[in-house]
Structure formats: structure tokens, C-alpha cells
Amino acid sequence: MKYILLVVLVLVVIALPACSSPGELDTSLTGPPNALEQATAEVSDEQTATGPAVDLSPTATVGPVTNADWQPVTGQLGDLPMVYVPAGCFTMGSSEEQIASAMQACPALYSGAPFACDASAYQAEGPQHEVCPDAFWIGQTEVTNRQYAACVEAGACAPPIDRTYFDDPAYADHPVIQIPWPDAMGYADWVGGSLPTEAQWEYAARGLDGWVYPWGDTFEKDRLNYCDVNCDVYFWVDSTYDDGYALTAPVGSYPGGASWVGALDMSGNAWEWVSSVFREYPYDAADGREDPGASGDHILRGGAFDISYLDARAAFRYRLAPGDICRGYGFRVAADAEAVTAP
Ligand SMILES: [Ca+2]
Numbered sequence: 563m564k565y566i567l568l569v570v571l572v573l574v575v576i577a578l579p580a581c582s583s584p585g586e587l588d589t590s591l592t593g594p595p596n597a598l599e600q601a602t603a604e605v606s607d608e609q610t611a612t613g614p615a616v617d618l619s620p621t622a623t624v625g626p627v628t629n630a631d632w633q634p635v636t637g638q639l640g641d642l643p644m645v646y647v648p649a650g651c652f653t654m655g656s657s658e659e660q661i662a663s664a665m666q667a668c669p670a671l672y673s674g675a676p677f678a679c680d681a682s683a684y685q686a687e688g689p690q691h692e693v694c695p696d697a698f699w700i701g702q703t704e705v706t707n708r709q710y711a712a713c714v715e716a717g718a719c720a721p722p723i724d725r726t727y728f729d730d731p732a733y734a735d736h737p738v739i740q741i742p743w744p745d746a747m748g749y750a751d752w753v754g755g756s757l758p759t760e761a762q763w764e765y766a767a768r769g770l771d772g773w774v775y776p777w778g779d780t781f782e783k784d785r786l787n788y789c790d791v792n793c794d795v796y797f798w799v800d801s802t803y804d805d806g807y808a809l810t811a812p813v814g815s816y817p818g819g820a821s822w823v824g825a826l827d828m829s830g831n832a833w834e835w836v837s838s839v840f841r842e843y844p845y846d847a848a849d850g851r852e853d854p855g856a857s858g859d860h861i862l863r864g865g866a867f868d869i870s871y872l873d874a875r876a877a878f879r880y881r882l883a884p885g886d887i888c889r890g891y892g893f894r895v896a897a898d899a900e901a902v903t904a905p
């Protein structure tokens with residue numbers, strides 16, 4: 563019912579550059595491991611995990627209750643550091659109040675911009691609903707140029723169309739960017755993983771407490787690489803803070819931005835493709851949105867070096883055609899609970 567009032571907010575969207583930021587929007591640990599059961603698991607030579615002994619079964623029913631109850635568990639999927647995400651239930655999406663707040667804030671960010679904010683895009687964050695992912699693993703960081711290059715060298719992945727940073731050794735540990743969704747899917751498959759679903763990504767970022775940002779409910783400038791004073795997007799530059807980077811930063815440069823499971827840069831640095839095709843909420847993995855052949859826009863999550871506090875929120879859904887590429891579009895990998903084993 564409240565949406566009726568929100569829909570009244572009709573904003574003009576002018577032709578949008580293919581490669582800018584989302585307001586344009588296409589239409590543009592600590593703490594005890596709680597009551598976790600002790601478990602033993604086999605050790606693989608190539609894929610091992612470190613951390614407290616916990617029940618790593620995919621549907622373990624005894625798990626953390628709050629974000630603070632969980633102590634990160636790390637593992638390795640080939641060349642990729644991974645963190646474990648225990649099974650649990652969380653509230654996906656934003657409340658009506660949060661959506662209304664974002665819609666109200668957006669026009670101010672576009673003050674002076676050559677196009678208007680499409681505030682209606684934030685409506686896709688609702689309605690809030692409960693989702694209960696099974697356990698899985700997710701990349702501790704975005705996939706880097708060095709990691710992606712191994713797939714290119716093996717002949718299994720296409721290089722980025724724009725190789726400016728991909729070919730520069732100084733950027734080896736920065737996130738690979740200029741990657742379209744099919745290539746992100748291809749790399750994830752090559753390493754034996756997948757892209758996280760939209761629900762998995764948001765759960766790993768916000769956790770059981772449903773935080774707005776990976777670290778909590780308040781935007782904190784020192785916890786991410788966003789559109790700070792160095793940023794070249796003039797109309798929403800935050801001139802009050804220097805985060806050190808105009809473009810991407812080496813992955814993991816902001817340990818204070820870690821999510822509850824220890825995933826880094828889930829807000830900012832590079833946008834991250836997820837597996838899901840865009841569909842309205844509630845999220846339902848069985849309704850076709852996880853069909854790799856489904857047509858429609860796909861989803862990027864988490865914001866990037868050229869976005870504001872508003873689109874760095876973990877609930878924000880940036881929808882684009884799967885073939886779109888841009889300087890800020892990267893990804894991280896996910897894997898089934900069984901894909902990485904504990905020591
Ligand atoms: Ca920055």
C-alpha cells in the first residue's frame with residue numbers, strides 16, 4: 563500500500579552512459595562459536611580450511627544466532643581464499659522505511675548531474691522477506707587480475723576487453739574488472755565454484771543481524787574504497803574523506819570492512835556479479851531466476867570505487883544486461899559447502 567505513494571515519485575531518466583554508476587540505473591569476531599557442534603572432516607591436499615572446529619555440514623541446524631556469535635573460518639579453493647558461511651536465516655531486502663529514505667536521498671546526490679536519479683530503482687529492495695541459505699563458501703575477496711589471468715593463460719577464460727589494468731603488474735592484486743557476467747560465470751566454473759546467488763551474496767554481506775553495511779548499520783568512511791575525494795565522478799564525490807584510491811584498491815585493503823563471515827570489500831572496490839537474473843522479491847531460487855539460461859537483466863552487488871554511500875548498501879540491487887562491462891564490474895566466487903574441506 564505504501565508503495566502507491568512511492569510510485570508517485572516519477573523522475574526523468576535521460577539516456578544513461580553505459581558505464582557509469584547505479585543511480586542511473588539502467589532505468590538506472592569475535593566471540594564463541596556458540597553451540598556449534600564439533601566436527602571432523604577430511605583434509606584435501608588442494609582444498610583446506612582453517613579456523614575453529616565447527617559443523618560445516620550444509621544444513622547444520624545448530625549455528626550462530628547473531629553476527630557476533632560467528633568466528634570466521636577460512637579455506638582455500640585452488641588459488642582462492644574462501645570464507646565459510648554457516649546455514650541460517652536472515653531478512654533479505656530493505657524495509658519500506660529504508661527504501662523511502664534511499665529514494666529521498668538519491669536526488670540530492672545527483673545535484674548537478676546531467677541526468678536525474680532514478681529513485682524508483684530502490685523499490686526493488688522490497689519487500690523484505692526471510693531467506694534461509696544452506697551453508698556455503700564465498701570468496702574472501704573479489705577475484706584478482708592475477709587469479710583471473712591463470713584462467714586466461716589456460717585458455718579457459720577470455721581476457722577483459724579493456725586490458726589496461728589487467729596487463730599492468732602493479733594491478734595484479736586488484737580486482738579484475740571489465741568483466742561481463744558470462745565471463746564471471748565461466749571463471750567460477752573453471753575454479754570449481756559458482757557465482758554466489760543474490761541471496762547468498764546478501765547473506766554473506768549482512769548476516770543474521772541484517773546490517774545495512776557489512777560492518778554494521780552506519781556508513782563508515784574508513785571501511786571501504788568508495789567515491790571519496792579522489793573519485794572522478796564529480797557529482798557525488800565525498801570531498802571530506804581520502805580513502806587512498808581513485809580507482810580499484812588491492813583486494814583486502816580495508817580489513818575493517820570485513821563482513822561477519824570475514825569477507826572483504828563486499829562494499830566498494832569492485833561491483834560483483836551474482837548468478838541471479840533480476841526478478842522481483844521475494845527471492846525464490848526455484849522460480850527460474852537461477853537458471854543460467856534465463857533471459858533478462860542480471861545483478862551486481864556491493865558498489866564500487868565510484869559510488870556513494872547509498873549504493874554501497876548491501877541490499878542494493880544494481881541490474882544490468884549480462885553483457886555489460888565497465889571499469890567497476892568484477893565478481894567473487896562461491897562454492898558448495900562440500901567443495902572446501904576443514905582440517
Ligand atoms: Ca576511493
Ligand SMILES: [Ca+2]
Pocket residue numbers: 704827828829830831832833834864865
Ligand atoms: Ca566489492
